[in-house]
Amino acid sequence: MTDLYIYYRVPDAHAALLAPRVRAMQERLAVAHGVAGQLKRRPGSPDGVQTWMEVYPDTAAGFDAALAAAAQDAALSALIDGKRHTEVFMDLSKCA
Template sequence: MASLDLYVYYRVRDDDASALLARVTALQQSLARECGIVTGLKRRPESREGRQTWMEVYLSVPPDFEAKLEQALSSQRLSSLIDGARHTEHFVDIPPCA
């Protein structure tokens, strides 16, 4: 079975970015330790109308990862700092041709 990577993107108000950064960093560090995965955090280089677009990256996640992520999101209370919905995308590696 191919390795599954998870990408989550959303918007955050410029004024909430530093508070959100602290919470997302703590969330990702905890999940990386618990699940043995590599995490990352990215954002678009520009802000639009006082909002930034952020992307959380979770590589080679285990099958039960999304439930753990939801639980961690709730405990870190991220939704209060996110402007709108979180959007989740799944990707797999393309194997090289033989």
């Protein structure tokens, strides 16, 4: 299992419109894939732009494709500044 961290920039003017889109997308993904997404942001908004992060813990193989399709269906790119960046992390193996 892997954890996905997706971060992107959001103009202040779009934040109120974008938040419900992201949350609705996360709810649909939770129902379809059993992954409880989280939505976070950095404090502050230098130059009128916020940094947001979506977190998806313990995802199965193929979830990244489902997430990309869901983001496109939700038209998130219309309200963000630039691209969504994805980081993938996995648990370290326990040493014996």
